[in-house]
Amino acid sequence: MASETNQPGSDSTTPVNGEIKPKIALITGITGQDGSYLTEFLLDKGYEVHDLSDASSLRRWLDTINPDEVYNLAAQSHVAVSFEIPDYTADVVATGALRLLEAVRSHIAATGRSQIKYYQAGSSEMFGSTPPPQSETTPFHPRSPYAASKCAAHWYTVNYREAYGLYACNGILFNHESPRRGENFVTRKITRAVGRIKVGLQNKLFLGNLQASRDWGFAGDYVEAMWMMLQQEKPDDYVVATEESHTVEEFLEVAFGYVGLNWKDHVVIDKRYFRPAEVDNLKGDSSKTRKVLGWKPKVGFEQLVKMMVEEDIDLAKREKVLVDAGFMDAQQQP
Ligand code: NDP
Ligand code: GDR
Numbered sequence: 001m002a003s004e005t006n007q008p009g010s011d012s013t014t015p016v017n018g019e020i021k022p023k024i025a026l027i028t029g030i031t032g033q034d035g036s037y038l039t040e041f042l043l044d045k046g047y048e049v050h051d052l053s054d055a056s057s058l059r060r061w062l063d064t065i066n067p068d069e070v071y072n073l074a075a076q077s078h079v080a081v082s083f084e085i086p087d088y089t090a091d092v093v094a095t096g097a098l099r100l101l102e103a104v105r106s107h108i109a110a111t112g113r114s115q116i117k118y119y120q121a122g123s124s125e126m127f128g129s130t131p132p133p134q135s136e137t138t139p140f141h142p143r144s145p146y147a148a149s150k151c152a153a154h155w156y157t158v159n160y161r162e163a164y165g166l167y168a169c170n171g172i173l174f175n176h177e178s179p180r181r182g183e184n185f186v187t188r189k190i191t192r193a194v195g196r197i198k199v200g201l202q203n204k205l206f207l208g209n210l211q212a213s214r215d216w217g218f219a220g221d222y223v224e225a226m227w228m229m230l231q232q233e234k235p236d237d238y239v240v241a242t243e244e245s246h247t248v249e250e251f252l253e254v255a256f257g258y259v260g261l262n263w264k265d266h267v268v269i270d271k272r273y274f275r276p277a278e279v280d281n282l283k284g285d286s287s288k289t290r291k292v293l294g295w296k297p298k299v300g301f302e303q304l305v306k307m308m309v310e311e312d313i314d315l316a317k318r319e320k321v322l323v324d325a326g327f328m329d330a331q332q333q334p
Contacts, residue, residue, distance in 0.1 A: 029073030208273025241284020
C-alpha cells in the first residue's frame with residue numbers, strides 16, 4: 001500500500017473538531033492510465049491518496065485508512081486478453097468489485113461511520129452490440145468475458161446501493177486515451193508505431209479490425225467526471241462520452257497524416273488481432289452527465305491524436321539514441 005499527500009485545497013477538506021483534515025481517497029488500480037491521472041487530480045485538490053492492491057485484506061485497510069472516497073479502477077482491462085483468460089478476468093473485474101463493495105459495507109456497519117462514497121469503473125463495452133447512441137437507459141449486451149464481468153460489477157454496485165443504502169456510483173465511461181495508455185490498446189499501438197516509423201525504428205504495423213468505431217476521449221477529462229459523481233447529494237449512474245465516434249481507420253488517417261505519412265504504406269492486417277466477437281459501434285449519449293454534473297470534455301479527437309503522436313515521437317527519438325549507441329535492439333518493438 002502506498003500513500004501520498006499534498007497541501008489541502010479548499011474543496012477537499014473536512015473540518016473535524018475545528019481542525020481542517022484533508023479528505024482521504026483510496027484507489028485500486030492506481031498504476032494504470034486512469035489511476036495515474038486520478039491520483040494527480042485528487043492530490044491537486046488536497047486529498048490524501050492511498051493505493052489498495054492486496055485483495056486479501058480489504059477490510060483491514062479500510063479500517064486503517066478510513067477513506068472518504070473509494071475508486072475501484074483495478075481490472076484486467078484488455079478485451080482481447082479476456083477471451084484468453086476469462087476466469088482470471090471475471091475474478092478481478094466482477095468478483096473483485098463485489099469483494100470491495102462487501103468490505104466497504106462491513107466497514108461502515110462495524111465502525112458506525114455515516115458514509116463512504118464508492119466509484120465503480122464501468123465501461124461502454126457493456127453495451128456491446130446494442131446500437132448507438134448509448135445512454136444510461138440503453139440495455140447491455142456484452143460481447144466479451146471482460147464486458148460480461150463489467151456488467152456483473154455494475155449490478156453488484158446497484159444492488160449495494162439499493163440493499164444497504166451505500167453511496168455507490170457506476171461511471172459508464174467510453175474509451176479514453178492519453179500518452180499514458182497501455183501500448184497494447186489500439187490508439188497507443190498506432191501512435192507508438194507512428195513515432196517509431198517516423199524516426200526509422202520500425203516499418204510495419206500489424207493490426208486487426210479497422211472498421212470498429214469508438215467514442216474516444218482524453219483520460220484527463222474523464223477522471224474529473226469520476227470525482228464529480230462522488231460530490232453529488234445522491235448516488236447515481238452516469239455515461240461519460242464525447243458523443244463523437246471514429247473508426248480505427250480514421251484514427252490511422254489522422255495519426256499518420258499528422259507526420260506526413262500514409263498509413264496504407266505501413267499497416268498490415270493480421271488475423272491474430274481479430275476478436276471472437278467484436279463490438280462494432282460505440283457512441284455515447286452523455287446528456288445526463290453534462291446536465292447533472294456540468295461536465296463536458298475539453299480535448300477533442302484531433303487534439304487527442306496529436307497529443308499522443310507528439311509524445312510518442314519524443315519517446316521514439318529517445319529510443320533511437322539508445323539504438324544508435326548500441327544499447328537497444330531496433331527490433332525490440334512494443
Ligand atoms: P489499465 O489497464 O491501465 O489499469 C488497470 C489497473 O488495474 C492497473 O493499475 C493494474 O495494476 C490493476 N490491476 C490489474 N489486475 C489487478 C489485480 N488482479 N489486482 C489488483 N489490481 C490489478 O486500465 P485503465 O486505467 O485504462 O482503466 C481503469 C479502469 O476503468 C479499469 O477498470 C477499466 O476496465 C475501466 N475502463 C477503462 C476505460 C478506458 O478507455 N481506459 C473505459 C471504461 C472503463 P498493474 O499495473 O499492477 O497490472
Ligand atoms: P477496446 O479498446 O476493446 O474498445 O477496450 P482497444 O483499443 O483494445 O480496441 C479498440 C478497437 O480496435 C480494434 N483493433 C485493435 N485493438 C487492439 N487492441 N489491437 C489491435 O491490433 C487492433 N486492431 C484493431 C479492436 O478490435 C477494437 O474494436 C478499451 C479498454 O480500455 C477497456 O478496458 C474499456 O472498457 C473500453 O475501451 C471502453
